[in-house]
Amino acid sequence: MVDESGLRAEAERRLRALAGDQAVLRDDQWSAIRALVVDRRRALVVQRTGWGKSAVYFIATALLRARGAGPTVIVSPLLALMRNQISAAERAGVHAATINSANADEWDTVHAEVERGEIDVLLVSPERLNNPDFRDQILPKLAAGAGLVVVDEAHCISDWGHDFRPDYRRLRTLLADLPPGVPVLATTATANARVTRDIAEQLTPVPGDLADHATSVSGDLAGRLAPEPQDAAERVASTGPHDAPPPGRSGERSGANGTPAGDTLVLRGPLERDSLHLGVVRLGTAEQRLAWLAETLRELPGSGIIYTLTVAATQEIAAYLRDQGHVVAAYSGQTDPAERLAAEQALLANRLKALVATSALGMGFDKPDLGFVIHVGAPASPVAYYQQVGRAGRGVERAEVILLPGPEDRDIWAYFASLAFPPEQVVRTTLDTLADQGTMSTAGLEPRVDLSRNRLEMMLKVLDVDGAVRRVKGGWQATGLPWEYDTDRYARVAAERAAEQRAMLGYISTTECREQYLRHHLDDDTAHPCGRCDNCTGVHRPVEIASAAVRQARERLHRPGVDVEPRRQWPTGLKELGLSGRIRPEVAAEPGRALGRLTDIGWGNVLRRLLAEGAPDGPVPDEAFDAVVAVLSAWQWAERPVSVVTMPSVTRPVLVSTLGERVAAIGRLRHLGSLTYQHGPAGRQHNSAQRVRALRATLAPPDADVSGGPVLLVDDRIDTGWTMTIAAVLLRQAGAPAVLPLALATTT
Template structure:
C-alpha cells in the first residue's frame, strides 16, 4: 500500500527545490505525478505555457529513481529546450544528460554514464530516434531500462497539430517496446480537442493492455498577456512603427518573423536605429544561437529577431513582449509563440503586425505538404527489392526537393514501407496504402486554420478568448486586457524619420547570389561530377531582391506571380536594377548582355536586357534558346540539370570580347544560371555575371 500522503509531501519538497520555497503543487500536477509514480500509467498533460509541466516529469523522475526505477527518457524537440531542461533538472537534484546533433563527441560517454546509473534523465532529440545506430543499438537498451518516458511538445506527434514532425512518429517504436508498467507522460501547451484525442489514442494504441491514457487538460488563460493588432498598410510603415515602439516596450523580448530573410532584414534595420538586437533562425550557427539565447536571457539584447526556431521550451520568465512582423498560419501556432512572454511578470505586451505578404508565405509552406500518390509510388518503385539506395541517389530518380524527399521517407519509414539503414534506405516490401482521405482532411484543416487567423486580425471581440476558443478551451471568457476589450488601440502614426529610414532600408536594392560550386550526384553519364570546373563556373551574381523580403519582395511577388501578365519591365524595377549594377564591385566590367529564354515572360526579360545594354553601352547578343522546347519544372537538382542540358543552347554570337551579363527574371535553385554560364563559357565568354530580378534563396 502506497503512503500517498507521504509521497505528496516528498513531491512538495522536490517542487520547492525546483521552483522556490513558496511553491505548492497544483491539483493536476499531483494527479499526473500520482498516475506516473503510483499507478504507472500513461498520461497526457495539456496546460498553458508556464503552468509547470516540466516540474511534473522532474519530480516524478526523482520519486521513481528513489524507488529503484531506471532513468527517464525525455524526447525533446529543440536544443534551446534541452539546455533549459538540463538546468532545471539540476535544481530538482536530478542529473540530466543530452544526446543531440550538437554534442556528437559526447554520445559515447553519455551512453556509458546511463549504463552505470549516473544519469537520471536522458534528453533525446526526435531525429536520433531514426538514426540507424541509435535505433538499433541504443534504443532497445533504453526501452528495456527506462523508468519513465516523456514526450515533450507532444503536439508534434499529430499531423493535425500545427508543428507536425515525422521524426516524432518513431516514438511508436519506443513506446511499443517498453516493458509492462513503465509510465509514459506526454505534455504540450498547444493542442486543441482533435490533437488531444489523436495524441491520447496514439499513446494508448502503442501498447495493448496499457490502459486508457489519463488526459489532464486545463484552462489556457494567461492573465499577464495584453494582446493587440496593429494594421499598417506598407512594410516600411510596419518597420518604422516597430523601431519607434521598441523603445517603449518593457524589458526584453522576441520579434518573430515568418522567414529567415526577414530576420536578417529587420535585425539590420533595428540595429541601424540604435536597438541591440540579433537575428536567430534554424540556419544560424549553433554557437551563435547559444550566444544569442544567453544574451537575451541576460537582458543584454532588447530583442531576438527570430523565426519559429526560437519557440518551444525557450524559458525566460521575465520576457516582456512578443511582436510578430507577419502572422503565423494558425491561431494555435500564434498562441504557442506568444506564450513565451509574461511567465514571470505581471504584464507582457503581445503585438501582431500583419502584412499582405503573409498569405503568400503560408501558401509556400503549404506547398511542402506530403507529396501526391504517383510521386510516392515512384519512390517506392525506385528502391531496389534488395540492397540500399542513398538519399542522394534517390533524389536523381524522384522529382522532389531534398527536404520534401526526406520528409516523405520519414513518413514511409514510420508506416513500415521503407527502413532507414546505414548508407540510405531499403524497401521493406510491406503493403502500403496512400491515405488520400486523411491527407485531404489535413489540408482542409490547414486552410481552415488560415481563415481563422485572418478572423483573429479582424475580430472586434476579445482576442484572447478568440485564440482560446480555437484551442477548444471551454473556459475562455473575455480577458478584459486586450485592445478590443479595453478599447485602447495602439496608435498607428509613424514618425517621418522612422518611416524614411525604413523605406531606405527596404528599398535598398540588391542581394548577393552565390554561384553553384558542385554538380549534383548521379550525373557522371553527362560528364558532370564533383566540383564545377573554374573555366565553366559563373561569377558571384546579384538579384534585385528576395521573393521572401518584405521590401522589394512585395513588388517582385506581384510581378512574377503565376498568371501575372507579361509586359515591359516596369520603370521603378528597371531603375532599381540599374542601382544594383552601379553598386556591383565586379573584377572586370561586362561588355555584353545575354538574356535567358522564357516561355512565360519573354517581354519582361527581353526589355530588361535591351534597356540594360542601352544604358550601359553594352553589346546586346540576344538570348539563349531551347532546342527542344522549355524544360518544364523539376523539383530536384539532378533532374533539373538533366532537363536543361538536353535543351539549352547558347546564342550564335561572338562571346570572346569580355565578361557577359546574363539576365533572367528569377533564380530558384540556381541550376539554370549554372548551366547557362557553363554554355557561355564553353562558347568563349571569359566570365559570366548572373543578374536576376528575384531570388528565392
C-alpha cells in the same frame, strides 16, 4: 502500501528546490506525479505555458530514481528547449544529459554514463529515433531500462497538431516496446480537443500495430519544409474544429469522446494567461510596420521576441532595428549553432532588447520575465500563434503581445502550403525504385524522383513511419509492406489548414475578445472575455508614424542588391554526363546579384506581385529597373562586363528581354541575344539532378561571339541556381572569359 502523504511531502520539497521556497504543487501536478510514480500509468498533461509541466517530469524522475527506477528518457524537439531542460533538471536535483545533432562528440561519453547509471535524465531529439545505430543499438537498451518516458511538446506526435513532425511518429514503436509498468508522460501547451484525443490514443499503442496504422499518418509537411515557419497551422479533421466535446479535465480519464482512453490519464486545464495584453496593429506597408516597430520598441518593457515568418525577414528587420540604435540579433534555423546559443544567452541575461526570430526560437524557450512578443507577419494558425505568444509574461504581471499583419502573409502561407505531401505517382516511383535497386541514399534517389532534397527526405521519413520504407546504414530500403495513399485524408488536412488560415484572418479583424478567440480555437471551454486586450479595453495602439521614420525604413527595406553565390558542386547521379564532384573553375559562373529575395518584406512585396503565377507579362517596370541599375552601380566586379545575354523565358519573355535590352543600353554593353531551347523548354523539375539533366539536354548558347569579355547573364528569377549554372557552362565553353548572373529575384 505507498505512503502517499509522505510521497507528496517529498514531491513538495523537490518542487521548492526547483521553483523556489514559495512554490506549492498544483492539484493536477500531483495527480500526474502520483499516476506516474504510484500507479505507473500513462498520462497526458495539456496545460498552458508556464503552468509547470516540466516540474511534473523532473519531480517524478527524482521520486522514481530514489525508488530504484531506471533513467528518464525525454524526447524533446528543440536544442534551445533541451538546454533549458538540463538547467531545470539540475535545480530539481537530477543529472541530465542530451544526445542531439550538436553534440556528436559527446555521444560515447553520454552512452557510457547511462550504462553506469550516472544519468537520471537523457534528452533525445526525435530525429535520433531513426538514426540506424541509435535505433537498433541504443534505443532498445533505453526502452528496456527506462524508468519513465516523456514526450515533450506532444502535439508534434499528431498529424492534426500545428507542429507535426514525422520523426515524432516513431514514438509509437518505442511506446509499444516498453516493458509493462513503465510510466509515460506526454505534455503540451497547444492541443485542441482533436489533438488531445489523438495523443491519448497513441499513448496506448498495441504492439505490432504500426503497419496497420500506416494510412493514419498525414502527409502535410508544409511546416517542416518552409523557411521556418514556422511555420505550421493547426490540423483539424473535416468535421470541423469544434465538433466534439473537449476531453476530461482535472484528472478525468477520457478519450475520444469523454470515455476512457485505455489507461491514459488526461489532465487538461484552462489556458488563460492573465499577464498577456493582446493587440493588433494594422498598417498598410512594410516600411510603416518597420518604422512603427522601431518607435514602439523604445517604450516596451524589458526584453522580448520579435517573430517573423521567414529567415530573410529576421535579417532585414534586425539590420534595420540595429540602424535605429536597438540591441537586437537575428535568430533562425540557418543561424550557426554557436551563434544561436550566444543569442539565447544574451536574451536570457537581458543584454538584448529582442531576438528577431523565426519559430526556431519557440517551444519551451524559458525566460519567465519576457516583457513582450511581437509578430511581424501572422502565423497561419491561431493555435500556433497562441503557442508562440505564450513565451511572454510567465513571470511578470504584464506582457505586451502585438501582431503586425501584412498583405504578404497570405503569399507566404500559400508558399508553405505548396510544399505538401507529394502526389501519389511520385511516391510510387520512389517505392518502386527502392524495390528494384535495394538500399539507396537520399542523394542516390534524387536523379530518379522529381522532388527537392528536403521534400524527398521528408517524404521518406513519412514512408518510414508508415512502415513502407526503413532507414538503414547507407540510406533507405523498401520493406515490401502494403501502403495506401490516403488521398481523402491529405485533402482534409489541406482543407483544414485553409480553414485555420481563415481563422487567423478572423483573429486580425475580430472586434470581440482576442484571448477568448484564440482559446476558443484551442477548444478551451472555460474561455471568457479577458478584459485586457485592445478590443476588451477599447484602447488601441496609435498607428501614426513620423514621415521621416517611414522614409528611413523605406530606404532600408528598398536598399537593392542580394548576393547570389554560384553553385560549386554537381549533384550526385550524373556521372554518365561527365558531371561529378566540383564544378571546374574554368566553366563556373562568377558570384551574381539579384535585386531582392522573394521572401523579403521590402523588395519581396514588389517582386512577388511582378513574378506571381498568372501575372501578365510586360516590359520591366521603371521602379524595378532603376533599382537594378543601383545594384549594377554597386557591384564590385573584378572586370566590367562587355555584353549582355538573356535567358529564354516561357512565361515572361517580354519582361526578361526588355530587362536585358535596357541594361545593355544604359551600360553601353553589346546585346548578344538570348540562349535558346533546342527541343522546347526544359519543364519544371524539383530536384537538382533532374533539373541539370533536363537543362543539359535542351539549353543552347546564343548564335553570337561571346569571347570579347565578361558576359552579364540576365533572368527574371533564380530558384535552384542550376539554370544559371548550365547557362554559364555553355557560355564559358563558347569562349566567354567570365559569366556574371543578374536576376530580379532569388528564392534563396
